[in-house]
Amino acid sequence: MPLTNAEKQRRYREKRDSDPNRRAEFLARCKSKYQSDIGVGKRKRIIEMTPREQRKQRKEWRKIKSKQRKRKKSNHTILTPPSSPQPALEQIPPEHHSTRRKKRLMAKCYRDNDQLRLEIAKQKRLAHRLQMRLLRLKRKSSLNTPTGQDTPRSKARKLLRHWSTEKGEGSRAKRRLMKNQAKKALQFQYTLNAELMNKYRSKNKGKQALSQIIRGKLMRKYKIITEAVNEFRFTAGRQRQKKGSLSKRLTDRVCSFYERDDISRITPGIKDTVTKNGIKKQRRVMTESIEIIHERFILENTDIKISYPTFCRMRPFWVQPPKDSDRETCACKYHENMQFLVNSLHGLNCLPSKRLQEIVKMFACDINKMDCMYGRCMECKDVILQSETDSTINTEWFQWKTKKETRLINNQEKEVTLTVKEKVTDSIDCLIDTFSSEMQRFKVHTFNITNQFNHYRKMKENLKENEVLIHIDFAENFLCKLSTEIQSMHFGASKQQITLHTGVYYTKGRTQTFCGVSDCLDHNPSAIWAFLDPILDRIINENKNVDTLHFFSDGPCSQYRQKGNFFLLSKEMSKRGLQATWNFHESGHGKGVPDGVGGTLKRTANDLVLRGKDITSAKSFVESIQEQESLVMLYEVVKEHIAEKTHLLASQNLKAVPGTFKLHQIRTSICGEIWYRDVSCTCVESCSEYGHNWKKAVLIVNSKHVQEKDREDSNLRGLIPEESGSKKSEEDKEAKTKYKKSCDHQEPDGYVPKDSDSSTREAFFLKTLNNLASCTTFTDVHKMCTKIQNEIERQQFNIDYNYFPSILNTGISVDEDSLQIFPRDISQKELLELTPVRIGADGNCLPYTGSVFAFGDQKRAEEIRVRMIIEQTIFKDCYLDQDYLKRGTDNSYTNNALSKTYAMYSDEYIPNERLSLRKVEMVYQKEVMKITKNRSYMGIWQLFSLSSILCRPLFSVYPMLGNPNVRNDLHRLILPRQNIGLETAYVMWTSTRTDMNEKNWVPNHFVAALKDIEMEEKDTIENFDPNDVTPHYLVDRYVLVEYDNKPYPGKVIDCDEAEVYVTCMHRLGKTLRTSTFYWPLAVRDKCWYGMDKIIGVIPEPRLVGQKYFVDNQLWESALRKLNI
Structure with missing residues (x-):
């Protein structure tokens, strides 16, 4: 087998x-x-x-x-033989008992048993006597059985005692009798149940009596209340509330407190709803913990005493604590940055708490007084904080900061603004100073938040018959959808968007929500008033007595808080014969009912799409939702109506209102004139309290001013390039932030050398670069470069070697990231004069840099790349020669194989490969072939060729980061083959990445380091001409301004077409000859200045201790210019 x-x-x-x-x-x-x-x-x-x-x-x-273990034990038992001989069992002798003693014990047991039997009989007699006594009492009493002696249970037992319907048990007549009795009892029971149910449904007054029957004494005794409730289908009773119940009296009051916008914020999401007992509500998220909310309720309602558990029970179900999904994406920058500072100081034991409200109370006498919060109170205006630890120790904290970055969009460089959360590392002293200055601003910010919310609540509660409160806001655009979409439409850019302008208006006895819908995507003042016209017409038609309107909104400068909206407000109110006020919520704290209206409408629209409805335009959006009988008033606004408003606004020459960013309330009744103040209040017009006094502003510029403005605009038209393809209206272009973005690409005439036919020249080099990219060998590139060089000389495409760019004559903005890592080991003069500027980061960064040095802009990158290829191809032997490469280095530099070193830095080098001279030459040729492709990255060899192209020395600036050996090779001076230019060009190695530490830092970007013309001469102030620069150039620079015929240093933080917004320092001492200043801690001195008030541009004042010093020579020049 x-x-x-x-x-x-x-x-x-x-x-x-x-x-x-x-x-x-x-x-x-x-x-x-x-x-x-x-x-x-x-x-x-x-x-x-x-x-x-x-x-x-x-x-x-x-x-x-x-x-x-079991296996081992069994094996041991099997394999171990038994012991021989086997031991005999031990014999246990029996115990000897005494017979007399045994009889005595048995007799005692018998006696005990007899005694127990007697006790049992006694207890039985007692129990029987008590049972009979109870039975007699029951028979005499009629409380339990008013209709007879038998209880319901006894009757049921008698009925069922002899119950039997089987044959052979009793006679047929007896069985029939028992069956009839049972039938009659059940029929009586069911009839009574049906009658009770009918009475309960028909009569409201008898419901309580029937409910009392269900929960009667007998029902509870026999435990059949549940069966009765199931049978009759009505409750066994209702719970009574105490007449003095606290929750009953305060439910509405507590609910309205929870729904206040400063206590909870409404969620604008489409799916952010809560349903309970068939009631659907838009979710509200509490802004603080419920403990803090309870404390605020007690402080504001001193006449009420309510416990914390009761306050929690009375919270509406739609007001909920925040969840992970409720992550705030519209958080306030002031609050977040201040919270970062407080957290860091709390960790250093400098502050006792992390709660911002408690911290604010520490530095203000009364948080409800404007003087204390605005820094005008003499007792609490200074923020003094002491540190128990060494103040020179470094610490870390986070801050939200705004940065600018240049990106290539449609082959055009555009500057985009990015907001990033950045870690700051500095001393504890710096942290405390930052906290002190920011706390002053935060106190103002906190007061404005509370004041605006309180004013909004009081105005809504105290509306008169002739007043209307209108709260408006733009919702997020709705993306049109179809019930069925093909793939190319769903993932493409074929979907249309529509604008939703939501709001709510309150009258004395009515509240109405509304939403304007339009296919136009503008969110400017023209669109705002096109959306408001139908609402105003309806309000006037429904309320004949209305003569005053109160508007509330958030305050974005591109929408509501700008001169265009102010003018249209004054014009519409004047045309309708109304008075109006417009109030602005504090920045970052404008959420309210309009956000919930937008979320509700978009959720309804999405539900309709899921049920097969197509929404492709504003008209279909309005019609679809109106069919659902929505309570929101919906109407469509056509593009023509918005265009009319735009034409009306464009025909006016308007003047900006000073302090637009600080105002929170305006009023108007005359076209072109408004009155404004810093905070909203209901005080009289003659109120003299700080911040409450009205200031007048005339929006329409007079004819003389119009002519001057036109002349200035004509001068600026050649300096400020217009962005092609922009969909924004003229009003949006007037926003100050719009012009700040355009300063990066300004090219003022008179500074940059121009060629006779730039378009032909650019086309020539672009075509040439494409031809070079088609070459397959280095020999082909060499032959073509010889022909191209001859053609360049024939066409006389020359470079002005004496031209040297600066920040002033190019208008390129500063690269803040590169400025932070700019090395400090160069000469002090170069350190003060040089500033890295923004260069496009798309692979052409070094050609862009060369174009800036050669032509003053970044438009000739293709020409610089072609010239580099020609230079490296024709003069290959120079760039592989040790003596040539070592020119410009110090004698202490001992690298005798620079060509091999630079070959190792090339992307064409294979790591760990042994480099011979032939291998180095091959790497060099491959790198030349690589750079024939446009937007390919370059390295150190290309810096040598750029120096020869510019015919001037070039300093390769390498930051003090990363591998020190790499910096030792790349941080150096490079000399050209032929030196014609006198100035040295500075090119900096930098990086666009933010995820590297100092040790592992590697560059991936080049930028140019330019000088400021003002700093090259001592008489800068005297030679400064405002007509030579634009307001956008001055943004983020320090200047001297003239105020009351006196010079003051300050920093430009914003600008418009012809004015700059400057925050100024304050002078220490009374004499003008002293150039010592300080930054005010309470409230910064900010104001708009015309360009004629700018004395000159200065470097940042030098900080010594707590004082700032302006350069003495510049200060004397400013005094001479003002004839002081």
Whole structure:
């Protein structure tokens, strides 16, 4: 009979284990496999397992060990022979008992039993006597059985005692009698139940009596209340509320407190709803913990005493604590930055709490007084904070900051503004100084938030018959959808958007929500008033007595808080014969009812799409939702109506209102004139309290001013380039932030050398670069470069070697990221004069840099790249020569193989490859072939060629980051083949990445380091001409301004077409000859200045202790210019 596989394997193992050498080899292979499995992760050690895997593995080990012990025990029992002879069993002698003692014990047991029997009989007699006494009492009493002696249970037992319907048990007549009795009892029961149910449904007055029957004494005794409720289908009773119940009296008051916008914010999301008992509500998220909200309620309502548990129970179900999904994406920058500072100071034990409200109370006498919060109170205007630790120790904290970045969009460089969360590392002294200055602003910010919310609430509660409150806001645009979409439409850009302008208006006895819908995507003042016209017409038609309107909104400068909206407000109110006020919520705190209206409408629209409805335009959006009988008033606004408003606004020459960013309330009734103030209040017009006094502003510029403005605009038209393809209206272009963005690409005439036919020149080099990219060998590139060089000389495409760019004559903005890592080991003069500027980061960064040095802009990158290729191809031997490459280095630099070193830095070098001279030449040729492709990255060899193209020395600036050996090779001066230019060009290695630390830092970008013309001469102030620069150039620069015929230093933080917004320092001392200043801590001195008030541009004042010093020579020049 053949062997089975199991038998074969068993014999194989026995044969293998019988040989010690084969057994050892087998064990070694198992051990090796075990180690390899662990190395590749196929098996895990016990310490590498999760707790659950460890428990499972140890359980298996215990089972295996238990089986092993049992197996060993059984083998030992089988293999061990029994002991011989076997031991005999031990004989235990019986105990000897006394017969007399046994009889005595038995007699005692008998006596005890007799005694117990007597006791039992006694207790039985007592129980029987008590039972009979109870029975007699029950028979005499009629409380439990008013209709007779039998209880319901006794009747049921009698009925069922002899119940039997089977044959053979009793006579037929007896069975029929029992059946009829049971039938009659059940019929009576069901009839009574039906009658009770009918009475309960028909009569409201008798419901309470019927409910009392259900919960009567007998029903509870026999435990059939639940059966009765199920049978009759009405409740067994209702819970009574106490007449003096606190929750009953305060429910509405507490609910309205929870729904206040400063207590909870409404969620604008489409799916942010809560449903309970069939009631659907838009979710509101509490802004603070419920403990703090309870404290605020107690402080504001001193006449009420309510406990914390009761306050929690009375919270509406739609007001909820925030969840992870409620992450705030519209957080206030002031609050977030201040919270970062407070957290860091609390960790250093400098502050006792992390709560901002408690911190503000520490530095203000009364948080409800404007003088205290605005820094005008003499007792609390200074923010003084002491540190118990060494103030020179570095610490870290986070801050939200705004940065600018240049990006290539449609082959055009455009500057975009990015907001990033950045870690700041500095001393504790710097942290405290930052906290002190920011706390002054935060106190103003906090007061404005509370004041605006309180004014909004009071105005809504105290509306008169002739007043209307209108709260408006733009919702997020709705993306049109179809019930069925093909793939190319769903993932493409084919979907249309529509604008939703939502709001709510309150009258004396009515509240109405509304929403204007339009296919036009403008959110400017023209669109705002096109949306408001139908609402104003409806309000006037429904309320004949209305003569005053109160508007409330948030305050974005591109929408509501700008001169265009102010003018249209004054014009519309004047045309309709109304008075109006417009109030602005504090920045970052404008959420309210309009956000909930937008979320509700978009959720409804999405539900309609899911049910097969197509929404492709504003008209279909309005019609679809109106069919659902929505309570929101919907109307469509056509593009023509918005265009009319735009034409009306464009025909006016308007003047900006000073302090637009600070005002929170305006009023108007005359076209072109408004009155404004810093905060909203209901005080009289003659109120003299700080911040409450009205200031007048005339929006329409007079004819003389119009002519001057036109002349200035004509001068600026050549300096400020217009962005092609912009969909924004003229009003949006007037926003100050719009012009700040355009300053990066200004090219003022008179500074940059121009060629006779720039378009032909650019086309020539672009075509030439494409031809070079088509070459396949270095020899082909060399032949073509010779021909191209001859053609360049024939066409006389020359470069002005004496031209040197600066920040002033190019208008390129400063690269803040590169400025932070600019090395400090160059000369002090160069450190003060040089500033890295923004260069496009798309692979053409070095050609862009060369174009800036050669032509003053970044438009000739293709020409610079072609010239580099020609230079490196024709003069290849120079760039591989040790003596040539070492020119410009110090004598201490001992690298005798620079060509090999630079070859290792090339992307064409293969790591760990041994470099011979031939290999170096091959790497060089491959790199030249690579840069023939446009937007390909360059390196150190290209810096040498750029120096020869510009015919001037070039300093390769490498930051003090990363590998120090790399910096030792790349941070150096490069001399050209032929030196014609006198000035040195500075090119900096930098990086666009933000995820690298100092040790592992590597560059991936080049930028130019330019000088300021003002700093090259001592008489800068006297030679400064405002007509030579634009307001946009002055943004983020320090200037001297003239105020009351006196010079003041300050920093330009904003600008418009012809004015700059400057925050100024204050002078220390009374004499004008002293150039010592300080920054005011309470309220910064900010104001708009015309360009004629700018004395000149200065470097940042030098900080010594707590004082700032302006350069004495510049200060004397400013005094001479003002004839002081």
